[in-house]
Amino acid sequence: MKFLFIVQGEGRGHFTQAITLEEMLLKNGHEVVEILVGKSSSRSLPGFFNRSIKAPVKRFISPNFLPTAQNKRVSLSRSIAYNLLHLPDYINSMLYIKQRIQESGADVVINFYELLTGLTYTFLRPRVPYVCIGHQYLFLHKDFEFPKTNPLGLFMLRLFTRLTSIRASKRLALSFSRMSDDEGANVKVVPPLLRREVFSLHPEQGDYIHGYMVNSGYADSIISYNNTHPRIPMHFFWDKPDAAEEMKVTDTLSFHTLNDVDFLKYMNGCKAYASTAGFESICEAMYLGKPVMMVPVHIEQDCNAYDAARVGAGVVDDSFNLDNLLEFSKDYVPNRSFVHWVNSCERALLEELEDKIDQHTFFAIPALSNYF
Template sequence: MRFVFIVQGEGRGHMTQAISLFNILTQKGHEVCCVAVGISKRRKIPDYFFEQIHCPIHPIKSPNFVTDDQQKSILVWQTIIYNLKKIGTYYDSLKKLDQLNTHFKPDVIINFYDMLGGLYNGIYRPEARFVAIGHQYLAFHPNFKFAKGKLQKSLFLLNTRMTSWGAGKVIALSLTPYTPSATPKFLVWPPLLRGEIKEVKSTSHNFYLAYIVNPGYFSEILSEAEKNPDLNIVAFWDQKDMPDPYRPLPNLIFHQINDRLFLEKMAACKGLLTTAGFETICEALYLGKQSMMVPVSGHYEQQCNALDASLAGAGILSQNFDLHKLHHYLATNTHKNQDGVKFKAWQHTLDKKINFFLDSLEDSGDSPANPFPVHKKQKNQ
């Protein structure tokens, strides 16, 4: 079969998922014709994405977040207003998606949680079958537990529905197995982890790893290093105007985002300090590492991620980075190794699920469906 990917470029996890599925599909003899990836002024598409996706890559301007001056908090209403003003630009992006679809004539379009991907399928109704993949779609499962905030929840669900508009299949990526849905179009898979994660050996050296997507969290990591001079921190950030590496303190060093070096350090660290990005938490748990998860302020999706991950045994939820708290947690948590083993067992079911998915695409002619509903939780659950 021939595939076209549409990938949200705002989160690095979506790009990692796309790389993983690209490799899986091509190894099974399928063709990924091209990848459209969302771009914005806030984020630079990392070099590793271009290096590991071996097909034409087409950047498209896509909706993105607006942050405060410290680049720490997501400003919800400013984000909505900003993106409404860019409707003309996004309309041009939709036309570009249609040109790609017309040119490559894929059998299947896979959307990695990009809003324009869902809008394109809902408005243009291409002949290709449309599949939506992302951990956010777990919100469609009746047993999913949401973070607090009614308005934020409503906006999150609206965005999630829009990205999956008309999807013939919706695939939710999850840290743990969920009971099968009564709707065959809704599937739950283990995370799409990059293949390199299975090739590294997990050890435990005398340092903690920190990953901060928004550079505004630099001051918090610096403060934690100052308060805990006997604890070492190796941190990664996306601050292109700073030296690489940058060592502000004897026990603290910052590296620019580098996927290979990051994976090497993750495999060797004692524990992880991170915002609540899904993919990073999954990789840490696969390597048997526990995380302290600090959701980006104003980012409701990350609040849900952190809650879900803490319930799955991936670590602890916190409102701020607290190295001493993580240090104590690791010293007293007697179940952390068992949680990692359970996650690996779940992860190893992925290939079987993908084979079943591909067979179902080849055997049936999925037609565009209505946007996926949110199931109502039963009273006894």
């Protein structure tokens, strides 16, 4: 079969999932003909993606979430205003997506949570069926447990998730734990999609804290913590544009730009891991038996953090107060059932993708009551 990927360009999780799925498909005799990646003025393709991916990559302008002035949490009002101003660009992108789907010769499109994919299939109706992959589709599952948070925010999150997958043949929800499928929501629950490099690692117990922050505004709080705890070594990765490959702040604190090899090297040898609650890196930490601190930057990550804490991954905080992480790590016990669950990923995903995908299995938008 020939596959075309469409990847949301926010963060690192969708990129690593796309790399892993491409390797898996190629190994099993399939072909990835093209990869379309959403871009904006604040996004750049990480170097590890360009080095690892095999299929030709093309870019298109896509919606973007803007942070607050402090560059920490997402600002909903700023994001809405920004994206409304760029509607003409997004319409052109949808036309481009349809054109690439038709001209690529793909049998199936794989959507990694890109909004414009769902809108393209809603308004322009490409004939090639598509499958959605992402942990976010678990938010549509009838048995998913949500944190106690803003009901409007949850409504918007579930609405956005549905919009990314309108008329999809399947929604494959990556999950921290096993759950039954939700046929009513067209959700199939599958294991996390981790990079093959993770499976070859032999975890070590170092003395430093490893971390990742999607918004560089949290750097101040990390520097502040280092000033009061100068004996605790820390290595944090960030997405700051034009930053040096490694910025050594003090003898015990360094900031690094995203690099797949270095990121996993530091994850493998760390004492504990602190992040802004992205699903992918939490899974990598859990697989390697590392305790985690999660500092969510938007409501999606609030849900990630709540779900990860529920299965024993770590603690949730609203700032990088690393004392809480170190305290949690004293009694941390790795979740071995999670490792077995992840190890079954390739078989589970291939069964879903090689199964007959119905070109005419299209799903309408449900009643508003279903979003709550």
